[in-house]
Amino acid sequence: MITFPNIKINLGLSITEKRPDGYHNLETVFYPVALEDALEIRTNPEAQQKFTLHQHGMEIAGNPENNLVVKAYLLLDKEFHLPPVEIHLYKHIPSGAGLGGGSSDAAFMLKLLNEHYNLQLSDNQLEDYAATLGADCAFFIKNTPTYAEGIGNIFSPIELSLKGYRIMIVKPDVFVSTREAFANIRPHRPEYPVREVIRRPVAEWKDTLINDFEASVFPQYPVIGEIKEELYHQGAIYASMSGSGSSVFGLFAADTTLPEIDWGTNAFCFKGTLSE
Numbered sequence: 001m002i003t004f005p006n007i008k009i010n011l012g013l014s015i016t017e018k019r020p021d022g023y024h025n026l027e028t029v030f031y032p033v034a035l036e037d038a039l040e041i042r043t044n045p046e047a048q049q050k051f052t053l054h055q056h057g058m059e060i061a062g063n064p065e066n067n068l069v070v071k072a073y074l075l076l077d078k079e080f081h082l083p084p085v086e087i088h089l090y091k092h093i094p095s096g097a098g099l100g101g102g103s104s105d106a107a108f109m110l111k112l113l114n115e116h117y118n119l120q121l122s123d124n125q126l127e128d129y130a131a132t133l134g135a136d137c138a139f140f141i142k143n144t145p146t147y148a149e150g151i152g153n154i155f156s157p158i159e160l161s162l163k164g165y166r167i168m169i170v171k172p173d174v175f176v177s178t179r180e181a182f183a184n185i186r187p188h189r190p191e192y193p194v195r196e197v198i199r200r201p202v203a204e205w206k207d208t209l210i211n212d213f214e215a216s217v218f219p220q221y222p223v224i225g226e227i228k229e230e231l232y233h234q235g236a237i238y239a240s241m242s243g244s245g246s247s248v249f250g251l252f253a254a255d256t257t258l259p260e261i262d263w264g265t266n267a268f269c270f271k272g273t274l275s276e
C-alpha cells in the first residue's frame with residue numbers, strides 16, 4: 001500500500017513564550033502544499049526482523065531506527081503487535097527546510113498502518129500518537145489549513161482558501177537546525193496576531209504576517225533573506241521563510257508564469273499550485 005506525504009508551509013509564525021519544559025509556545029497557520037514524498041509498506045511474514053527500511057531519493061542523515069517512519073511503525077507495533085514490514089521511502093522533500101517533511105512521513109505512516117491493518121483508530125487518536133513523534137506532526141493527520149498554538153499542537157480549523165495561487169518554494173544549500181533557531185529567539189507577543197492578519201487579503205500580508213525566525217536566521221544565513229527579496233522582485237504577492245527555515249516560499253497570482261531562476265549550487269526549487 002502506498003501513500004504520498006506532503007509538506008506544510010507556515011503562514012506567519014509568532015514565538016510567544018518559552019515554557020518551563022524548554023519548548024516554546026507559538027502561533028501559526030499550517031497550510032498543506034502538494035510537494036510529496038512516496039511511502040510504501042508491504043507485509044513480509046517471512047522476515048526475521050520487524051522492519052526493513054529502503055530509502056530512495058534525497059539522503060537523510062541518521063540510522064534507520066532514527067527515521068520517523070520507523071518510529072511511527074514501532075509506536076503502533078507496541079500497541080497492536082503488527083506483522084513485519086518492508087518500508088520504501090522515496091524522499092523528494094528536502095530536510096531541514098521548515099517544510100515538516102519528516103513529521104509528514106511519520107503522520108502518513110500512522111495513517112497507512114491504521115488503514116492497511118484496519119486498526120480502527122480515529123483521527124483524534126492518530127493525532128495523539130503523532131504528537132508524541134514531533135511538535136507539528138499531528139497537523140498532517142487531518143492535513144487541512146489549521147491555526148496552531150501551544151507548542152504547535154493545539155489546533156483550530158480556519159476558513160482560509162488559497163486555492164489557485166501559484167507557489168514557488170526555494171531552499172538554498174543551507175541547513176537550519178530547529179532547536180538552534182529556537183535558542184536564538186527572544187519570545188514576545190506579536191503586534192499583529194496571525195489569526196487576525198490571515199483574515200485580511202493576501203495583498204495586505206507583506207508587512208503584517210511575520211515569521212519571527214527570520215530576524216535571527218537571515219543575519220546568520222543572508223542567502224535566505226536574499227531569496228525572499230528576489231521572490232518579491234519577481235512579483236510574489238506574499239513571501240516568507242517557512243518554519244525555522246531554510247526554505248522560502250512565494251505566493252503568486254493564479255495566472256502567473258513562474259520565473260526560471262538560477263538559485264545557486266544545490267538549491268532546491270518547487271513550483272506548484274495551491275489547492276484547498
Ligand SMILES: C[C@@](CO)(OP(=O)(O)O)[C@H](O)COP(=O)(O)OP(=O)(O)OC[C@H]1O[C@@H](n2ccc(N)nc2=O)[C@H](O)[C@@H]1O
Binds near residue numbers: 152182
Ligand atoms: C517551529 C516549527 C514550525 O512549523 O518549525 P519547523 O520544524 O517547521 O521548521 C515546528 O512547529 C517545529 O516542529 P518539529 O520540527 O516537529 O519540532 P520537534 O522535532 O518536536 O522539536 C525540535 C526542537 O525544537 C524546539 N522546539 C520545537 C517546537 C516548539 N514549539 N518549541 C521548541 O522549543 C525544541 O528544542 C525541540 O527539541
Ligand SMILES: Nc1ncnc2c1ncn2[C@@H]1O[C@H](COP(=O)(O)OP(=O)(O)O)[C@@H](O)[C@H]1O
Binds near residue numbers: 095098
Ligand atoms: N523520514 C524523514 N524525513 C526527513 N527527515 C527525517 C526523517 N526521519 C527523521 N528525520 C530527521 O528529522 C530532521 C528534521 O527533518 P524535517 O522534518 O524534514 O525538517 P524540518 O524540521 O525542517 O521541517 C532531519 O534532520 C532528519 O535527520
